[in-house]
Amino acid sequence: MKLIVLSLITGALVGFVFALxxxxxxxxxxxxxxxxxxxxxxxxxxxxxxxxxFLK
Structure with missing residues (x-):
């Protein structure tokens, strides 16, 4: 769950910077x-x- 939240925060920050x-x-x-x-x-x-x- 921590990884999902960090990914969401990172994506939001990138989107914010691109919009800025x-x-x-x-x-x-x-x-x-x-x-x-x-x-x-x-x-x-x-x-x-x-x-x-098949590849065991």
């Missing part, structure tokens, strides 16, 4: 960005499953 400097937000559009993150997570989990099942 009038720079574009350093993230993809909302839905495509979320889907990309979910895809990365699912790919990682798929590798763990494949490695555990």
């Amino acid at each position: 400097l009038k720079l574009p937000i350093p993230a993809p559009p909302a839905l495509p960005g979320i889907m990309g993150i979910i895809g990365i997570y699912l790919g990682y989990q798929a590798y763990i499953w494949v490695a555990g099942t």
Whole structure:
């Protein structure tokens, strides 16, 4: 839980600094960005499953 809170605080600070400097937000559009993150997570989990099942 601590890692999640620290990640949220870090992200908020980065977003604040980018807005302060009038720079574009350093993230993809909302839905495509979320889907990309979910895809990365699912790919990682798929590798763990494949490695555990077939590469023993």
